[in-house]
Amino acid sequence: MPETPQPSSVADVKEALGRAGYLADEPAALVAYLAQRLGKPVLVEGPAGVGKTELAKALSRATERHLIRLQCYEGLDEAKALYEWNYRKQLLRIQAESGTDAERASWEAVHGDIFAEEFLLTRPLLQAIASTEPVVLLIDEIDKTDQEFEAMLLEVLSDFQISIPELGVIEARTHPIVVLTSNNSRELTEALKRRCLYLWLDYPEVEREMEIVRLHSPEIDERLARRLVEVVHMVRQLDLKKPPSIAESIDWARALLLLGADDLDSAVFERTMSIIVKHRTDMDLVAERVGVKLGGARLDVETAG
Amino acid sequence: MSRPQADGLPSGLAPRVVAFCDELRREGLAVGTSEILDAFEALETVPWEREDDFREALAATVAKSQEDRRVFELLFDRFFFRAAEWEALGRGIGEGRRYEGGERLEIDELREAVRQAIAEGRDGEMRDLARLAISAFGRGGEGSGVIGVDVQRIRRTLGLQAQGGRTDGEEPALDREQINRFERHLRRELERALIERTEKLPSSRPLAELDRALPTSPAQDLAAVHRAVAQLKRRLATLGHERRGRRRGAAVDMRRTMRASLETGGVPLRLKHRPRHPRRPEIYVLCDVSTSVTSASVFFLSVLHALHDSFRKLRSFVFIERISEITDVFERERDFRTISERISREGGVADVSGYTDYGRVWLEFLEQIVDDLGPRSTVIVLGDARTNGREPHAEVFASVCERAGRTFWLNPEPRLYWNYGDSVMAAYERHCTAAFECWTTRHLEGFVNVVAGGTPLD
Numbered sequence: 001m002p003e004t005p006q007p008s009s010v011a012d013v014k015e016a017l018g019r020a021g022y023l024a025d026e027p028a029a030l031v032a033y034l035a036q037r038l039g040k041p042v043l044v045e046g047p048a049g050v051g052k053t054e055l056a057k058a059l060s061r062a063t064e065r066h067l068i069r070l071q072c073y074e075g076l077d078e079a080k081a082l083y084e085w086n087y088r089k090q091l092l093r094i095q096a097e098s099g100t101d102a103e104r105a106s107w108e109a110v111h112g113d114i115f116a117e118e119f120l121l122t123r124p125l126l127q128a129i130a131s132t133e134p135v136v137l138l139i140d141e142i143d144k145t146d147q148e149f150e151a152m153l154l155e156v157l158s159d160f161q162i163s164i165p166e167l168g169v170i171e172a173r174t175h176p177i178v179v180l181t182s183n184n185s186r187e188l189t190e191a192l193k194r195r196c197l198y199l200w201l202d203y204p205e206v207e208r209e210m211e212i213v214r215l216h217s218p219e220i221d222e223r224l225a226r227r228l229v230e231v232v233h234m235v236r237q238l239d240l241k242k243p244p245s246i247a248e249s250i251d252w253a254r255a256l257l258l259l260g261a262d263d264l265d266s267a268v269f270e271r272t273m274s275i276i277v278k279h280r281t282d283m284d285l286v287a288e289r290v291g292v293k294l295g296g297a298r299l300d301v302e303t304a305g
Numbered sequence: 306m307s308r309p310q311a312d313g314l315p316s317g318l319a320p321r322v323v324a325f326c327d328e329l330r331r332e333g334l335a336v337g338t339s340e341i342l343d344a345f346e347a348l349e350t351v352p353w354e355r356e357d358d359f360r361e362a363l364a365a366t367v368a369k370s371q372e373d374r375r376v377f378e379l380l381f382d383r384f385f386f387r388a389a390e391w392e393a394l395g396r397g398i399g400e401g402r403r404y405e406g407g408e409r410l411e412i413d414e415l416r417e418a419v420r421q422a423i424a425e426g427r428d429g430e431m432r433d434l435a436r437l438a439i440s441a442f443g444r445g446g447e448g449s450g451v452i453g454v455d456v457q458r459i460r461r462t463l464g465l466q467a468q469g470g471r472t473d474g475e476e477p478a479l480d481r482e483q484i485n486r487f488e489r490h491l492r493r494e495l496e497r498a499l500i501e502r503t504e505k506l507p508s509s510r511p512l513a514e515l516d517r518a519l520p521t522s523p524a525q526d527l528a529a530v531h532r533a534v535a536q537l538k539r540r541l542a543t544l545g546h547e548r549r550g551r552r553r554g555a556a557v558d559m560r561r562t563m564r565a566s567l568e569t570g571g572v573p574l575r576l577k578h579r580p581r582h583p584r585r586p587e588i589y590v591l592c593d594v595s596t597s598v599t600s601a602s603v604f605f606l607s608v609l610h611a612l613h614d615s616f617r618k619l620r621s622f623v624f625i626e627r628i629s630e631i632t633d634v635f636e637r638e639r640d641f642r643t644i645s646e647r648i649s650r651e652g653g654v655a656d657v658s659g660y661t662d663y664g665r666v667w668l669e670f671l672e673q674i675v676d677d678l679g680p681r682s683t684v685i686v687l688g689d690a691r692t693n694g695r696e697p698h699a700e701v702f703a704s705v706c707e708r709a710g711r712t713f714w715l716n717p718e719p720r721l722y723w724n725y726g727d728s729v730m731a732a733y734e735r736h737c738t739a740a741f742e743c744w745t746t747r748h749l750e751g752f753v754n755v756v757a758g759g760t761p762l763d
Contacts, residue, residue, distance in 0.1 A: 010351065010358060030351065030361045037350040040343065045371070087564045094571055114567065184371075185636075190335055193369040197347075200371050241637070 006036055013062075022051070022058030023212050031199040032059060041157045041178035043142075043193060046201035048183055049245020053140055055201070056179035060136035065177065068131070069138045070124040072145045078152060082162060083126045090114040115166040125153075126170065129162050134174040142192075143182040150192045157195045204246065206233055212246060217253045227264045228253055232276060234290050244276035252276050266294040319345070325384050326367060332376050340367045390497060416463050423465070423483045435490035438463065439498065456491045460484075587618040587681055589709070591670065593688030594648070595625040595661045605687045605717075606645055608749065610635065620674075623648060624666045624688075628673070661691060663729075664698030671705055678708040686714045687743075690723070690730040699732040706736040715743040715752060 007013045013036070014029035024032065032055070035042045044052045060067035070081055093114050122130065128137040142150070156162060160172035180196065182188060204212065209229045214220060220228075229249060236243045244252075252275045261268045269291055277286045322344060326336045343366040351358040360381060368377040415438060422430040438459050465484050561577035569575075592605050609621050620632045634647050678684075684705060706712040714733060716723065720742045723730040734740045741752045 026357055027361045027365075030358060031365045034347050034350065034362060034365060038343070038346055043369070085564065087560065087567070090567055091563065091571070094567065187370075194335075194337060194339055196369070197343075197365045198369040198374075199365060200374060 007033055009033070016062035017055075017058050020058040020061035021215065022054060022062075023208060023215060024055070024058075025204065025208060028055060028199060028201065031197050034197055035177055035179075036063070038197070039175045041180060041196045042199055043180045043182065043188070043196035044199045044201055045182045045184050047203070047243070049243075049247060050201045050203055051246055052181040052201055053138065054247075056136055056138040056140075056181070059177060059179065060138075063134075063136065063177065066131070066133060066135045067138060068124050068128045068135050068176075069140060072139065072141045072143075072149075074144055074146070076145050076149060079123070081123050081125050081149070081152075083123055083164060084121045085115070085166075086119045086121050090119050093119070117167070120164075120167075125156055126162055128176045128178075129156065129160060129172045130170055131176070132173055135176045137176045137178045139178065139180045141183060142180045143185045143188065147189055150189050154191060154195065157192070203233075203236060203243075206230060209233075209246065209249060213249055213253045216250045217257060220253050220257055221262065224256065224262065224264065225253065228256065231264060231269070231290060231294070234293070235276060235286055238282075238285055238289055240277070240282045240285065241279040242277075242282065248276045264294065266291050269294050321388055322348070322363070325363075325380070328380055328384060329367060329377065332380060334368065334373050334376060336367050343367075386493065386496075419463055419465070419487070423487050426483050426486075428486070431487050432490045432494075435487060435494050439491065439494055455495055456488055459491060460488060587620075587677070587679075587683070589620050589622070589674065589678075589682060589684045591622045591624060591628070591666070591684070591686045591688070593625070593661060593686075594623045605715075606648070608687075610644065622670065624661070624670075626660065626662045626665065628666045628669045630673070660693040660695075661688070662695050663688070663690065663692045663733075664696040664701070667698050667701040667705060671701055675708075678705070680710040682709045682711075684709045684712045686712070686733075686737075687717070688714075689716055689718050689728065690714075690733055691727045692729055694727050697729045697732050699729070699736070702733055703736045706738075711738045712736065713738060713752070714740040716740060717744045718742065719744065 007016070010026075010030050010033045013033040014024055014026075017024045017029065017032065031042055034040070044055060046052055056069075057067060059065075094110060097110055097113075120126075124137070128135050139153070142153075157178060160175065161169050163169045180192075203209070206226075206229050209232070210222075210225050213225050213229060214222070232244050232249045232252070252272060255272055255275050256264070256268070259268070259272070261272075270287065273283060273286060273291070277283050323341060326341050326344070329336050344363055347362040347366050348359065351362045363381070364374060364377055368374045415434070419431075419434050419438065422434055439455075465487070556579040558577045558579040561579075562573050562575070565575045565577050566573040590609055592609060594606075620630060621635055622628050622630050631648055634644055714730075714737045716730060718728070722728065723734075723742075730740070739755065741748060741755075743749055743752060
């Protein structure tokens with residue numbers, strides 16, 4: 001396996017991720033660094049919308065590697081994840097052979113022929129392994145699949161190889177960076193966890209989320225950004241069906257910019273609330289708890305000033 | 306080497322990391338040899354004189370869930386604190402008599418300073434004040450000797466009250482989390498003093514259940530429950546998979562048949578069938594959470610918690626006088642403690658008396674899910690069948706059983722007590738596929754065994 005350039009320190013990784021538009025905290029930067037140095041897969045867990053998938057994308061941008069993504073879902077099988085024989089093409093090949101009656105190719109020749117790489121449909125995992133360029137492999141929402149699928153992944157994750165009965169073992173030419181994400185909807189198997197580095201991502205602190213928001217919508221006023229992030233944090237404190245994600249804070253910031261709002265009072269909040277809260281029952285709760293507070297805060301300001 | 310080696314720690318980084326992993330294992334983390342190797346590999350690549358990097362690198366390789374991570378944090382602090390103290394002891398580094406001025410300090414002044422620091426959450430100050438407090442109470446050298454007792458005494462004298470506790474009006478309540486932090490400083494400083502005084506490390510105890518902040522119940526050993534539940538989870542996860550091979554589906558899979566025919570020159574000699582997908586069973590679990598089964602209900606709730614990990618189509622209900630569906634609580638919350646809190650808070654199952662009313666529960670259950678019950682459904686009831694003299698409505702339960710494919714009853718009372726007093730177990734047992742006594746983890750395993758098609762344990 002050819003050597004790929006490796007980061008020399010955690011700070012380097014953090015900076016590279018920052019340039020790729022991802023503000024990593026210490027643990028995230030360290031794990032990303034270890035993943036590159038040790039060549040081990042990373043298992044990222046955390047609530048929805050804290051930037052698990054984004055971390056993989058940022059890694060691919062920061063290391064200038066291609067991103068290969070395998071989106072998991074219930075019922076995902078090997079044919080969709082690893083490889084599949086293109087049987088239509090194989091059939092065509094056989095028919096083409098038998099058409100030339102005069103010199104009927106021997107069975108051996110045809111057999112060898114139709115199980116060549118030409119007839120192989122590569123799926124994300126095989127693509128990542130067989131790629132000549134170093135890649136980042138993102139296996140998204142691994143908790144949505146069955147345990148059998150996890151077991152199948154083990155060969156790929158620990159040895160970076162795939163066995164195809166007709167062709168033999170295909171080994172990785174370069175060492176991919178593998179990121180697995182999980183929303184923790186079920187416990188993953190020990191065997192899988194054993195092979196991975198573990199990273200728990202949580203909602204960021206107010207300060208860091210502010211930086212993130214301002215990185216993605218730089219025009220926003222600092223005071224407004226702080227207010228916005230504080231409100232989002234307040235909303236997350238509530239017991240909601242779906243708490244607002246970081247991406248939604250960013251969307252909200254952009255929306256406020258478009259509307260030309262320069263303060264976040266209860267009227268603006270009520271109009272734009274649907275950007276961060278997306279359930280009927282949640283909206284009622286948020287309007288009741290947070291909307292009222294905002295109005296109150298504004299009144300205070302007015303009476304004080 | 307003059308230092309006492311009896312209860313000491315191995316010296317050198319590598320043996321210490323291994324010793325640390327060993328301690329993690331004793332707390333139930335699955336730290337294998339491969340994890341330890343990974344940890345060393347990772348530690349080689351980070352500057353290990355920086356504590357944060359060292360800690361994160363170690364955590365990423367050995368603590369593989371949020372729960373593990375919490376235990377890791379607790380142990381990490383304790384272990385490396387002990388290691389540092391041990392090293393200091395060996396080299397004869399002591400701090401001597403500290404904070405001599407402590408005795409002269411006015412108690413009220415100190416109390417005010419502590420409250421201030423706690424309210425503002427300043428960590429370093431809290432630490433210094435903890436030392437001051439210890440010496441101010443004259444227990445720096447000759448306290449009761451039991452650290453936990455000393456901590457509580459100091460806390461009482463300082464009058465630290467958390468929110469929710471009754472405050473005397475004029476003093477604002479403090480954040481419980483911050484008070485705990487102050488207590489941790491107190492504990493640590495007392496420990497440090499103790500180590501210096503006795504010149505040896507106190508024996509390391511396993512983390513108390515309380516430290517790990519797991520729910521405690523009077524009767525059950527929760528760790529054992531969790532282990533059994535983990536086992537149950539594995540059994541359940543593989544349940545039904547054996548069907549896959551035996552019962553081949555009848556539908557011909559054209560694509561795979563064609564593909565197989567390539568081997569015989571395009572003549573479809575072997576028919577390939579579409580594999581029948583294993584049907585995930587639909588499970589309905591009804592769990593009694595009334596006071597008569599208090600000790601068992603923590604156990605049952607943890608069983609429910611485990612079941613939810615293994616089955617997508619699982620609906621959970623809790624009942625006392627009425628029934629309430631809690632499926633979405635389990636789906637949204639991962640943390641067991643939050644779940645039990647939420648269920649007790651918003652379950653809405655107790656009405657007036659707080660006594661179980663099985664008859665009404667069946668009626669409500671049947672009404673709620675009458676259309677969903679089918680031959681593929683399995684109903685599991687966890688309860689003691691004590692109706693408190695109310696109408697048992699066994700005929701309603703019978704119609705539930707009739708509609709469902711299988712019905713199991715797990716009773717937290719020994720079989721001996723069934724049908725005594727207000728227990729109407731016999732009336733219900735007749736309609737169940739099977740009923741089990743279930744008050745130890747062993748019984749639970751027995752139940753799993755039967756459900757999985759094995760033979761009952763003795």
